[in-house]
Amino acid sequence: KAGVTQTPRYLIKTRGQQVTLSCSPISGHRSVSWYQQTPGQGLQFLFEYFSETQRNKGNFPGRFSGRQFSNSRSEMNVSTLELGDSALYLCASSLWGSGRADTQYFGPGTRLTVL
Amino acid sequence: GESVGLHLPTLSVQEGDNSIINCAYSNSASDYFIWYKQESGKGPQFIIDIRSNMDKRQGQRVTVLLNKTVKHLSLQIAATQPGDSAVYFCAESTGGGNKLTFGTGTQLKVEL
Numbered sequence: 563k564a565g566v567t568q569t570p571r572y573l574i575k576t577r578g579q580q581v582t583l584s585c586s587p588i589s590g591h592r593s594v595s596w597y598q599q600t601p602g603q604g605l606q607f608l609f610e611y612f613s614e615t616q617r618n619k620g621n622f623p624g625r626f627s628g629r630q631f632s633n634s635r636s637e638m639n640v641s642t643l644e645l646g647d648s649a650l651y652l653c654a655s656s657l658w659g660s661g662r663a664d665t666q667y668f669g670p671g672t673r674l675t676v677l
Numbered sequence: 678g679e680s681v682g683l684h685l686p687t688l689s690v691q692e693g694d695n696s697i698i699n700c701a702y703s704n705s706a707s708d709y710f711i712w713y714k715q716e717s718g719k720g721p722q723f724i725i726d727i728r729s730n731m732d733k734r735q736g737q738r739v740t741v742l743l744n745k746t747v748k749h750l751s752l753q754i755a756a757t758q759p760g761d762s763a764v765y766f767c768a769e770s771t772g773g774g775n776k777l778t779f780g781t782g783t784q785l786k787v788e789l
Contacts, residue, residue: 566720595775605721605766605779618776652720656775663709663728663770666777668720 563589566655566669574675580641583672587634587655593617594636595666596628599650608651611636612658640674648676685764687784696754698783700767705748707769711777712741712752714763721766724752754785762787 567586575581587594595618596608607620611630628638634655640647650673654666690696702710708729713721727734727741727750734741740753750767764784768777 593775595777597777597779604781605768605777607776607778610775618774620776654721654775662773663775665711665723665726666775667723668713670720 566653566667568651568653568669568672570672571670572673572675574677575643576677577643577645579643580639581643581674582637582639583651583653583674585636585638585653585655585669587636587653588667591655591657591667592634593656593658593664593666594630594634595654595656596636596638597652597654597668598622599652599671600648605652608638643676645676647674649674685782685784687786689786689788690757692757692759692787692789694757696752696757696761696785698752698754698765698767698785700750700752700780700783702748702750702767702769702778702780704769704771704778705745706771707778708772709770710741710743710750711768712739712750713766713768714761715766715782716763724765757785757787759787759789761785 593612595610610618614630630636650671652671654668656664656666711726712724715721725736738755742751764782766782768779
């Protein structure tokens with residue numbers, strides 16, 4: 563079974579631009595979560611989607627948004643990029659999204675560099 | 678100014694020895710715990726998980742111990758191999774959700 567895939571793997575943007583990252587979960591998984599990883603802050607939860615609905619949200623500004631499609635694929639968008647948004651963005655999928663914490667499997671990440 | 682990176686504690690072990698990586702958590706309501714391994718340039722890889730109704734769980738060469746009294750979690754790796762060299766993260770969640778709170782990580786170095 564194929565793992566979690568993320569595209570693109572690398573991105574370079576300039577301040578003020580916006581970016582869209584994509585995540586395809588493991589087949590059959592319905593929950594997709596996004597995390598940001600930086601040297602300064604470590605791994606931080608952004609948001610989780612299940613059945614096209616955002617179920618949980620972390621402490622990030624409204625410039626960070628996401629959505630999930632009917633096939634469980636997910637995208638996250640960052641608008642008005644800032645230098646501090648440079649990070650590895652990780653997507654994780656799991657079978658379920660509520661009631662019982664489920665094992666999350668991570669993709670390889672998208673490395674975003676903001677210049 | 679420059680951001681200061683998190684200081685990762687480092688554990689150095691000899692090949693073949695057992696490794697113990699520790700993690701403290703603060704939320705007494707946390708009910709699910711999980712360990713990940715992250716190699717350079719890759720996403721976190723699932724190792725083992727445990728729910729709060731258990732104290733111990735074993736996998737292949739790995740054991741997770743949970744002490745809820747002192748809010749402490751540990752990962753034991755038996756017969757550590759060079760391929761085990763990586764950063765190890767513990768994470769927790771509360772109330773059945775998938776929102777994971779991660780620890781800062783521990784760098785495991787296996788010396789030949």
